[in-house]
Amino acid sequence: MQSPDLPDAGPAHPRRRFIAAALAASLVPAARAADAETLRIGFQKSSTLMIFLKSRGTLEQALAPLKVHVTWHEFTSGLPLLEALNIGAIELSADVADAVPPFALAAGAKLTYCAIETPSPQAQAIVVPQDSPITDVAQLKGRKVAFAKGAGAHYLLLEALAKAGLAIGDIESAYLSPADARAAFENGSVAAWVIWDPFLAAVQRQAGARILLDGGSLSSYRRFYLAATPYAQRRPDVLGAVFTALQRAGDWIKKNPGPAAEWHAPVIGLDAATVAAANLRRSYRVQAVDAEALGEQQRIADAFTQARVLPRRVVIAESPVWRPS
Incomplete structure (x- = not known):
């Protein structure tokens, strides 16, 4: 059918060839998007390792063979991030502080523990x-x-x-x-x-x-990575790829404190020396969730229940845990 705003100048008309080429090009990403599954990752400004991976396109490359497309979504604090995870707005959460998961679980969230950063x-x-x-x-x-x-x-x-x-x-x-x-x-x-x-x-x-x-011996201050439970059950392969990438990012930051601080300082709006001082105190060592970490999660939940900050008692052992194979 002839376009109403273009004269019919035949198939060789330059303008028609240009429009046809543009339409064909626009359909390529659409086809790829339709073929790929989207992984929506939530993060905060404190999510150093995820931001590091985001800045380098690491997960995009690692997950492409699994036909997974990554999108990034920033949150101002941990609890709204986990709420988004629970309602299906995102599939994976970057690290949140150890006190955050019990609050989400007390609100009925269906979350799976995926990884921790060791105590800091x-x-x-x-x-x-x-x-x-x-x-x-x-x-x-x-x-x-x-x-x-x-x-x-x-x-x-x-x-x-x-x-x-x-x-x-x-x-x-x-x-x-x-x-x-x-x-x-x-x-x-x-x-x-x-x-x-x-x-x-x-x-x-x-x-x-x-x-x-x-914190000393009072609070270990681990940071937890979590996923929506349905996603964790369906795509353990994706969680495995993310886990490996996080481990490598943590290793790089600890082995390259100067360049790491120079990179991260503008992201969080602080000078590099301050970021370097903070990074010295954070482990950035990513490992599987273990019994010790879950035990402290229970102690945190119980302390907040006793202080009447949590509305009900949370049983951490009822939450699933993903572990690398």
């Missing part, structure tokens, strides 16, 4: 101003402490208070985002702040914050 207990801490008279956790009694509700920092605070013979009700809790907490910390509105890297490294280097107590 020094990557989160309770900090006070350099000139603060506070020298131990017991002195926080009756004082205002800033932290993100339900975060790994919250769990660290619960454990630190318990060790000092205190409960969460013995302090004045200030539930603040990292940005708001940093402002409150610097203007003296709070006596202490419980925070994780790279915010921890930033407040140390830029504001002279003093570490009162880090």
Whole structure:
């Protein structure tokens, strides 16, 4: 049928040849997209290894033989990321802090544990101003402490208070985002702040914050990678390819701290020296989920249930675990 806006100048007309070629070219990616399955990956700015893979197109190359196309979706925090995983908006979650999965599971999410980054207990801490008279956790009694509700920092605070013979009700809790907490910390509105890297490294280097107590033996601070359970059951081969890529990315970052910090600094808006300081405290070692990691997940869930932060008790053992073959 003749096009209404083009004169019929025969099959050799240059404009017709151009349009035909353009239409043919546009159909090639469409055909490929129809043939390939899409893997939607959610990540945060703290998802160093996934962002590293994203920046280099590593997963796109690794998954192409499996006929999998990758799309990337950024989230501002861990819980919305896992909520998206549960409702089917994404299939795979980059790392979230250890306190996040119990909240998603308490809300009924069907998630599969896929991998962990091994413990990095020094990557989160309770900090006070350099000139603060506070020298131990017991002195926080009756004082205002800033932290993100339900975060790994919250769990660290619960454990630190318990060790000092205190409960969460013995302090004045200030539930603040990292940005708001940093402002409150610097203007003296709070006596202490419980925070994780790279915010921890930033407040140390830029504001002279003093570490009162880090994770030490209280909180391992593992980071967890999770998948939607239906996807994990259907595509274990994809999870295996992602697992291998994450391991290699972690190895590269630990073996190349300078170049890694230079690469990541502009991504998170910090100077390279601060990023390097944070990276020293994070293991970036990716391994299969083990019984020890799941045991701490249960302890975290129980602590939040007891503190009435979680609405119901979560049984971590009921959640499936993917392991590399």
